Amino acid sequence: MSTADRRTRIADAAVSVIAEHGLRALTHRALDNALDLPPGSVSYYFRTRAALLTAVADRITERSRTDFEAAGFGLDHADTEPSTAEVAHGIAAWLDRLLLDRRADLLTRHALIVDGHADQEIRDRLAGSLFSAERAQELFSAWDIEDQRAAEDFVAVLEGAVFDRFAGPRRALAPGTADSVEQLAGLVGSYLHGLRAR
Template sequence: MSTTDRRTLIVDAAIDLIAAQGLRALTHRALDTALALPAGSASYYFRTKRALIEAIVDRITTRSREDFIAAQLPQPGPVDPDAAARGIATWLDRLLAERRNHLIARHALILDLLSDADLHARLARSLFSTERARELFHAMDIPDPTTAAADFIALLEGAVFDRFAGSRADLVPGTPASVRQLTTLLAIYFRGVRA
């Protein structure tokens, strides 16, 4: 196994460990045990817990960018708000279905890193792109696309949290009902911001 593959394996295991047992469970020893690696393996690749957390932040960010590209969401140009709502809702539903552990670990870390301005900011921007949201609202001819984008990101953050840990956590992702709920929420926002 290459060094890159081993590092990715350890980081993915760290994300899963946080999601299953909480942030306090994240230790180099616990990762060695979870992956059946020789003692000291995780610390060989990530000397400190901060280095490991930085790698987790990078992994969540990279995976989010890859998923966004793969989703082929509406590109800049004339935008049909209903089609945009459906496309983004489908993408969010996939995020909820495929990356639940990323979402849990991210939220655990985001609270823990409030006093670390650099890592907190990086993690806060790891799921959604304010720039892409601004482009979307510019294409919709919204007078203040910067404010609309910031508000939209806040809406997405809240919707995702609600679905994996809030009052709608029982709504199963990967189902038509899940996509419908998200589409309705986004369509309401788009109608409101265009009014």
């Protein structure tokens, strides 16, 4: 296994430990145990806790970017302009997969963002790790909407939608269901309809 692969495996294990046991449970020794490695192995790859948390932030960001690139959002038909409903449903399906498959990333990200003891640079990295205003602007450009503030507002809508579903009042609505996608599509669609009507 290459050094890069080992570092990735450690970062993934760190995400799991934080999501399952909380931020205080994350130690080099806990990761050695979780990965069944000899004592001191994780310290060899990540000398400090800050280095380990930076790797966690980078890993969550990397997965988010990969997910985003793989999602079509209804924009994969270059010949025709996508409808608001198509894009809203595509984004809703993507958010639903995020809630279903990456719950550990969501829990870990929020634990680190709200932790007052976490390094501010790491918190700033994580703040932009799930959604990107620049990428939202790329979506809007397909509709000839060049409004950076609208893109930033849309990111805020997505952040709120995800938090609502994994930790807020709608957390009982199970992801991976038609009802889940429909709820998210309605919320996303409302914003996009309003944006296009301006």
